[in-house]
Amino acid sequence: MAAARAGVQPVETLDVWYEANTPAGHGPELHSALRAVATAVKAIAARTARAGLEGLYGAAGTTGGGGDSQKKLDVVANDIMVAQLSACPAVGVAASEEEEAPLALGSGRYAVVFDPLDGSRNIDVAIPTGTIWGIYERPAGASPEAAVLQAGSKLVAAGYGLYSSATMLVLSTGSGVAGLTLDSLLGEWVVTHRSIKIPDRGQIYSLNDARRWEWPDGLRRYIDTIQRGEGEHPKQYSARYVCSLVADVHRTLLTGGWAGNPRPHLRLVYEGNPLAMLLEQAGGSGSDGKRRVLSIAPSALHQRLPLFLGSARDIAELESYGDVQQGAKTYEL
Structure with missing residues (x-):
């Protein structure tokens, strides 16, 4: 040739x-x-x-x-x-x-x-x-x-x-x-x-901070801790939130950190499972705050769940706070 x-x-x-x-x-x-x-x-x-x-x-x-x-x-x-x-x-x-x-x-x-x-x-x-x-x-x-x-x-x-x-x-x-x-x-x-690998830890989290007053205690403590730079990562985290799941996940996949929604809002079948597969294949994690997303057997076509996708060490630290899942609620915007 x-x-x-x-x-x-x-x-x-x-x-x-x-x-x-x-x-x-x-x-x-x-x-x-x-x-x-x-x-x-x-x-x-x-x-x-x-x-x-x-x-x-x-x-x-x-x-x-x-x-x-x-x-x-x-x-x-x-x-x-x-x-x-x-x-x-x-x-x-x-x-x-x-x-x-x-x-x-x-x-x-x-x-x-x-x-x-x-x-x-x-x-x-x-x-x-x-x-x-x-x-x-x-x-x-x-x-x-x-x-x-x-x-x-x-x-x-x-x-x-x-x-x-x-x-x-x-x-x-x-x-x-x-x-x-x-x-x-x-x-x-x-x-x-050619081969996307998510960093094992990032410095950006992505979720709607406007709902902080309704977050469970564990999630609030976790966000407060990483914002101050007092978590497992010694640097202060910043928030970046597009409110378009693909956009937020794409940035996360390339730069590390995590993106998600603590409410049972996103669909397991149509959003959670495909994106969790990608994150795991890139060396990251997909969790509902307590369980590995890919291990959950769907019981309904439009089943919803809290969803956290990102760097493996960031997701593990988030889960360690225990109470990170918010109750179901629908917002006007």
């Missing part, structure tokens, strides 16, 4: 990355499912970028599967994901945060769970949003619901799309975490972060 010319590097695309990261026992079928998700993320990115031009800001006037009010782009993003997955023979079941029940798509080997547009309340002010997804192998004879109500430890692949200054696809097939950036000139996903 001829040597690469000076200054010219080969482009590592999603297809090339998958060839080197194919999990044992899987192959072209999983590749096909991943490509369907990746194509959907491209399409959602395009519609998100044009939301103001296409009249896609604002409420849709409908509610999603979990009972939340939908934005127009929630509906659009969900339709895009369902359309792409329906066209993929490898996908037999699709389950969305925006749907009441899983969709039976055929006899395909895989079940895909997803939050089509996380952080959609931020769309109207052009703050980063994302798509969260996970892929399970469908057990033989399993109903569509049983296919997606599996513990996160059984995920075959997981990832998220990030819609920001760059469009990224961050994913894992069980052997580490990679980040790919959408090259608009090539129309291809290109590997830009």
Whole structure:
């Protein structure tokens, strides 16, 4: 093979990355499912970028599967994901945060769970949003619901799309975490972060400080301690909070620390499990404040939980305070 010319590097695309990261026992079928998700993320990115031009800001006037009010782009993003997955023979079941029940798509080997547009309340002010997804192998004879109500430890692949200054696809097939950036000139996903490793401790925490007065004592003591620089890490922590889970997790994955919500607000199936897989594959942790997220067997499609994702030592220190889970409550904003 001829040597690469000076200054010219080969482009590592999603297809090339998958060839080197194919999990044992899987192959072209999983590749096909991943490509369907990746194509959907491209399409959602395009519609998100044009939301103001296409009249896609604002409420849709409908509610999603979990009972939340939908934005127009929630509906659009969900339709895009369902359309792409329906066209993929490898996908037999699709389950969305925006749907009441899983969709039976055929006899395909895989079940895909997803939050089509996380952080959609931020769309109207052009703050980063994302798509969260996970892929399970469908057990033989399993109903569509049983296919997606599996513990996160059984995920075959997981990832998220990030819609920001760059469009990224961050994913894992069980052997580490990679980040790919959408090259608009090539129309291809290109590997830009070959092996993402979260620092074992950071200096940033991410949650809504405005709810401090309702936090449990353990969480309040923990935050007070790390803000003063009196925790296990001798430096003072700072808060960074976008209120878009994908954006907050992406920063955390690259710089360390943790992001989360102490209320039982985030969905185990559609958000908690896929993101916890990514954090663990990058060397971090995913916890509900007491338990490893990936060990929790879901009992309902829209089951919610407190969620803390981040550096392993930071999450362990947080858990050591014991009382860090806030009771359920819905806020106006």
